[in-house]
Each structure stands twice: as C-alpha cells, then as structure tokens.
Amino acid sequence: MDVDWDAITHVTKVDPAKPLPADLDVLAGTDLVLVGGSDDVTEENTLEAVEAVRSAIPNVPVFQEPYDAAHVSRETIDRVDAVAVPAVYNGDREHFVGKHVDLFTELGRQPDAFVGSSVPLVGDLLASKGTELVSEIAGKLLGEGYVVQHLESAAAAVSGVEETYTPAQVAGAALATETFYGFPIFYVEYSGTYGGPEDVEAAARYLEETTLCYGGGIDSREQASEILEAGADAIVVGDCFHDDPDAYLETISACE
Template sequence: MMNREILKNWRHVMKLDPAKPLTDTQIDHILRSGTDALMIGGTDGVTYENTNNLLSRLALGEIPLIQEISTLESVHPSFDAYLIPSVLNTSDIRWVYGEHLEAIKKFGEYIPWEKLWWEGYVVGNPEAKVAKKTNSDCSLTPADVTAYARLTEHVFQFPVFYVEYSGTYGGTQWLQAASRSLNRTLLFYGGGISKEAQAKEVAAYADVVVVGNVIYEDLDRACESVQWVKETKKQ
C-alpha cells in the first residue's frame, strides 16, 4: 500500500492521457526517465478501456502509477493510489464535491479510502477544456489563491494543493502566493512547461512539477525536464 508520506519525496511527475497514443519506444523512454511517478488522467475521451490499455503497458516498470480521476467510468482498481480533484474556483458545486458525493453514494462500501489522495484544485487557464467543463473562474488574485491554499490545508486538510494551467504556462505569481501559505499540504504545479527556464522557475516554488502536453510534443524535452526540476532547490 502506498502511503501519502511518499509524496514528500517527489519532485517530478509525468501526466499521461489514455486518449493519446504512445508507441512502445516512447513508453520505454518514459519508464527510464527518472520521473518520480506517472499520473494517468485527462478531460476528454478517457475510458476504462484506454485506461486499462495504458496501465498494462506501464506496469512493466517500477514507477508509482497514480490515477487522477475525472470520470467514474474510467476508474481502474489496479493503481497504486488515486488523486481526487476538488475544483475550488468553480461556480458549480458538482466539481467541488457533488460528483464525488454521487460516487460515494453508489460505491462507498467498496472505495479503498486509504489509497485516495484528495487535492484542492485551482484552474488558471480559462481556455482549457477543464476550465470550460467546470465553469472555473480563472481571474484569481494572489490573495484568492492564498485563501484557497489555506482552505485546502486547514479546513479540508487535503494532502495536495494543485495549481493547474492546463496547456499554457502560468508563471509563478499564484505559486508564490500558495507556497507562502502552505506548511503540511504539498504544492503541485502543472501547465505548459516546455523549456528549462520554465521548469526551474516553477520548481523553485512547487513541491512537485507535473509535465503533460510536452510528452506528446517533444518527448526528449519532457524527459530532460526531470533533471531540470530535480536540480532546482525549492525556496
């Protein structure tokens, strides 16, 4: 069983979308990249079938495999742990806890609670599919982000606070605000990292840096980002 304490040792995570193709050679490069974990999930087209297919190809490695759940239909029982997003900057309560509550009502007695890692999730790119799907308000100030970070740690007591720019690079303004506000909850950043300077900039404030789109655009650069992040000391 994977304990939440393992999160404290992570610096870099690769996020793979089951709906996007990867060759066997690419899978091999990912498994040898040195990343700390592989997060499986996406917004569109994620099914149990393509999740199972990707999981079976990744299981040959020894990297922890985490499913970030976006749809109930795609949930697979064989992951090491599960990240459960609670979108905080949405006006639709379904994405804060509504969909989660429905899942608990249906399957509560079968849920492996010890494998669930809840994450306070703020979306920063208004053009991203996830922002439109969840009707997220992306016009947040640093003070707003500070409040969301404190809500996540002190009220919800979630292990993860995730700043997600989903497809675009968001810089460090939100990260700096969140980093100053968190003590126990870990700060994740994801979104638009494709250059060394970007990776190092966010790694100076985030506990864990997540790379996703660049894997499908330039896998060599995605693998290089592991070293960029790990050689950067968090402030």
C-alpha cells in the same frame, strides 16, 4: 505503495486518449504518474495507459485522476496506488462539493442501497460493482485541492470554471487545503499554457505539509526550474511527454 511526498518533485500526466511515446524508458526519471484526461477518455484506454506505465516503471507510484465514473473500473483500481479526486475551488458546485458528497453518501449506505443508484465519479462504480469495493476504494481515495487557471482549457470546461483566481485567492485556496480540508495535494493547473511563478509564490507561503503541484505548459528546463524555485514541491508535465520526449527529459533534469 506508500508515497514519500518529500521525494516527489517531477510528476508526469499521462492522457489515455493521446498516443504514448514509442519509448517509455523516458519515464524512468519521473517520481509519480497521474493517468487521466478530459476528452475521449474511456475505461479501456485508461487501463491500457496504466498497464503500459506499470510495465515501464514498476517501482514508481501511479495514480488515476478520473473525471467521470466511466473511466474507473475494478481493473484500474487494482492497478493504481490511488484514485486522485480533484476538488476544483473555482469550478461549479458539482465539481467541488456535489460529486464528493454523493460519493461518501453511497459509501455510508447499506449494501442493498447501491443497487440501481446513479452517482457521479466512483459512486457509479460502487453501484455497478457491489460492496466488495467499498473499503478498497475508500482506502485509495485521495483529495486534491485544485485551481484551474486557463479558461480556454478542457479542464475548465469540464469543471465549470468561469473565472480564474487572483494570486490572493490562490493563496486562500492553498491555506484552506492544508488547514481546513486536509488534502495532501494542492494543484495549480494552467492546463496547456505556461502561467509563470506568481500563483506558486502566493500559495507556497501557506503550505507546510501539503504538496504544492504546478501543471501547465512546462516544456523546458528553464520553466521547470522557475516553478520549483518559486516554491512548488513538484511540477506536473503532460503535453511534452506525449509530444516532445527531448523537452520532457529536460524537465526531469531540472528536478535532479
């Protein structure tokens, strides 16, 4: 499925480790779904979440955003439109450069070199599943420039974030994402707390082709509108999808 990034304004983040709403019809108004999380995520519950979302909204793009190779399987790759791999600018080396270099090292090696290797993220999958996945997964890999701005979040702990960025640094990361790295997504992540529009305003000035996403704490029409008016191309809504379907529907209405 080709994604029309210009049409993406509302993204839903589905955490496989959390219960899904009883009525998944609430997803009908979202433009894209990201399936992934930091805690208690497994290959099995990831696939279950992907399948449930696919059944509810078969015509909406579904991406997997894994934090570990154990979350990825042949089945999840078959069922998603892309595997979105975060490159966390303010994280540790492993979560910006290390995993990606290891992954593409494996992609470029001879088939027999996959046997017995151990590479973070999807490199482990290639090692265990064999060479038939190489071209398929390479075609589905999608880079995300990422800034994690909530130090107390699981996302910060997982990716080794010890300091948040100033708005000027966020702007610099946005500029690097588009002009140097060429990632299609730049993601400002406040992970469970509402950070407001300042970082979005800083980043938006430097992005023309790259999709600017903001995620974190949005649970009302007013917050969704504030972030979009600040220059975000899309809001990412997660917690209220799981916890408060009425608030979640308000965030969708702000994007219409």
